[in-house]
Amino acid sequence: MKIDEVMSRLQARHPGEKEYLQAVHEVLMSIQDIYNQHPEFEKAHLIERLVEPERIIIFRVPWVDDQGQVQVNLGYRVQFNSAIGPYKGGLRFHASVNLSILKFLGFEQIFKNALTTLPMGGGKGGSDFSPRGKSDAEIMRFCQAFMSELFRYVGPEVDVPAGDIGVGAREIGYLFGQYKKLTRDFSGVLTGKSLEYGGSLIRPEATGYGGLYFVQEMLATHGHSLAGKRIAISGFGNVAWGAAKKATQLGAKVITISGPDGYILDEAGLDDQKIDYMLELRASGNDICQPYADQFPGSQFIPGRKPWEVKCDIALPCATQNELDGQDAKTLIANGCLCVGEISNMGCTPEAIDTFLQDKMLYAPGKAVNAGGVATSGLEMSQNAMHLSWSADEVDKRLHQIMHGIHQQCIRYGKEADGYINYVKGANIAGFMKVARAMMAQGVV
């Protein structure tokens, strides 16, 4: 494989899709050595097939707002790879959504899902619809309009969407209701459902919890634990909430959260009350920093800046792609940061990743660290298929085991001659090898 040739062909075919090209480039860099040891992959043009989605569905989503005006959004589902199971991955509703974003997310999802060991292919979807500032009734009408088209292409053994940014339990409920009405089929077609109709305990917490279980394992390789560590978290949504909750339970001190308007520095650390308040902030659909600072005197709102300038032991990006850049990486290192666990998808820019790897920093990428979310979705699918539900303890135990397994796979494929664990390489190779073998077994399809 010649990476430059693959990339220039891809660039010519998909000009301007920069997040997608970024995600592909990172994986190709990691796998090139092992790929070149398998001439049968090259002969089967495996890479050329892997980098193109099996199918992309794009549709218009017309809906009527509270003023009676007709609105038109775009809806997408990228069915990227089904070599190891039905397409699986979230739906993102955010003004920034476009094909490049969903293709990068879908591509990452293939390897992440492979790492979980559960039978799930990779997919992603969403819309440029922004739930921010919309009424509950508008959100319901939008979700119904979105599913009125999507229902033809999904199903419990075909493609199982879930939440992502802008899609939580409320949206999943409206999407599920419309799917059931149209198909007369009550099935596990979506995950992230509420408990009463087939959801799994621990799914809301799972991305953050799994992230912290993984970070615990990373720290242990250097003889450290979470107790007493200062943690900088970005974001304020479901992922940041779960991460803050588990970090605090494990004895660490979470000193920042952030929103689009800046970040909160709370030197006293988040406690149960503050963590519960994060849920209210998220549900409000407003900016979060000023209300938090007003609610908890002693905390500081630092407008227009990112939390990576704060002196911390551990940094956990929990917001969105490319939220931590090369300069942020240098600042973290200069401030003595020990460990960066990416809980957002592709939270670090390529420059930031290079900086961490050159510095032999404890750094692990989203597709390993945040895989607990989709893994627990996989456990929700299992429970739905068996028509039963597991206790919180049972789900949490399985999640813990899965995260441990992912960490082991990263060591197996990522440990370098000097003992440094390159988690980027480890996660990419482990995920890729499983998918590659499945694709080889299934022929040219």
Ligand code: 2IT
């Ligand atoms: O990025 C992700 O892994 C998710 N948004 C969760 C996907 C899922 O199917 O639970």
